[in-house]
Amino acid sequence: MIFVLLFIGLAAALPLFGQQYRLISLRPNELTKVTEAEWWRLKQQNTQFLDLTGRYPTLLEPMREGQSVSVTLEKPVIVYNYPNGSEFHEKEVNSLLTDIDPSKIQGTLEELSSFKSRYYKSEKYLDSSIWVYSKLLGYALGRENYNLTVVNHEKFPQSSYILRIKGTNNSVETPTIVLGAHIDSMNLVLPSFLPAPGADDDGSGVVTLLETLRIVTEHGLSFPNDIEFHFYAAEEGGMLGSLDIFNAYFLQKKVVAMLQQDMTGYAAKSLRKGQPEHFGLITDYTSPYLNEFLRQVIETYCRIPVFETACGYPCSDHYSAHMNGFPAGMVAEAQREYWNPYVHTTGDTIDKLSMLHIAEHVKLCLGYVYELGEYSF
Structure with missing residues (x-):
């Protein structure tokens, strides 16, 4: 280690x-x-x-x-081929899906959203970041193929974290598969003082990654390609944490796919408006080739449908990867018009979320990790 x-x-x-x-x-x-x-x-x-x-x-x-x-900010996005459904490892992935535990998801999210705030600029809220670090450290300890990196940022106290499962591919440029979520929350009225539980934004995305990581670790999985779990600081400040990371990755890493999980738990508005519970596949500022792969993963491994939606510029941390020429995507809790209306307030609490809906995102992430981890790029 x-x-x-x-x-x-x-x-x-x-x-x-x-x-x-x-x-x-x-x-x-x-x-x-x-x-x-x-x-x-x-x-x-x-x-x-x-x-x-x-x-x-x-x-x-x-x-x-x-x-x-x-100013030329965007670099040309590299195009890669991705596996299609006929190449999927359905038996292996389905065996992982049975281990998703909504009660564990709820317990983890209850802990994370119990912190008063996760505001990135305030040192008094760093206890939430330490909590995330301790969770990742628990997985990394004693595992030689796990690298835990703490990314300290120059202009604010909150750190980002990267847990890498080293691939068995010994090539000079091992492909890297990234799963991302942001660990900060913000109350837009008085961010330094008022509570920002951030259960959905983006506590739900963080626990989606943690549950995916738990299952991958407990099954002792390793893959030819590198798998990286990213937990970004300061997304609410303008993608500051992820920008630092992907700016540093440019010309240094072969990131073949990045999937952002930002807000994965709110389904109530869709159902209230007579819509089926569903995923929202972000189609702007994302890779259409990666999106087609994500659609096939959802159709193969998840019980709910996926509908396309736009998020706008720059949306979330996946844009930091996109801007640096890496294929990126984001699958949200629903189409944008049905997103959680309580984010950035004291009302973004766990009681409004569905653990079963978050579990569907975990299914997506497990399929994403397994199929791309095994694929020859």
Whole structure:
């Protein structure tokens, strides 16, 4: 077993927090200079953006407030082939699915959402991050093929975590399969003071990954390809944690697939509106080839249907991978119009979620890990 402490430092001439202005990206390949007050106004309106202040500090000073400039942010996404349904290992995967335990999912999520907040900028909420680390450490201890990496970020105290199951493929460039979720939560009114249980956003995604990891570990599985479980800090701050990681991965890793699990537990609105319980397959800023594979995994291993939906720019941490040229996808709890309306408030609590719905996401993740872990890229 190897433990690595990784510090990612971005060359920044100005502090990311506490400065008067920030550089954000509200649309692809464009940066806009905004005040911190405008930054918070956009957040409170649930406007999605990337915060790239730390990445482009030299652009900040000469720009005018409200000015936008064109910058090539997106790299061409590499195209890979993926297995089709006729190649799936149905017997092996189905044997894993029987071990999914909704009671374990609930217990884990109850623990995670019991912390007052997981706000990435506040040191007083780091106990929740330590809890995630301790869970991952429990899996990594005593297993030589498990590497646990702590990613410390330069501009905020919350860390990201990467648990890698090393592949048996001894090639120079082993393909890497990534599963991601974000560990932070945020109350948009007074984030430093008010509770943000974040049971769905994104506690549900975190426990989806933890339950997948539990089953993979208890079965003693290893694969030819590397499998990485990513737990990102500061998604609510503009994808800050995942941007640091995938910026560092560019030209260093062969990431052949990244699947984000962000909000996987809320099905009530779909059912209330007369819709079937379903997955929402994000079709914008994702890989259509990976999406087709994900659709086949769902149709093969899950009991609920999948419907396409758009999320907008940049949506969630999968965009950090997409921006750096890695094929990425996201499958959410439903089509966007049926998403949880309580996120970013004190009302994002576990009582509103379905553990059986989260279990369907675990099925997806187990199929994703097994089929891509075994595939020859």
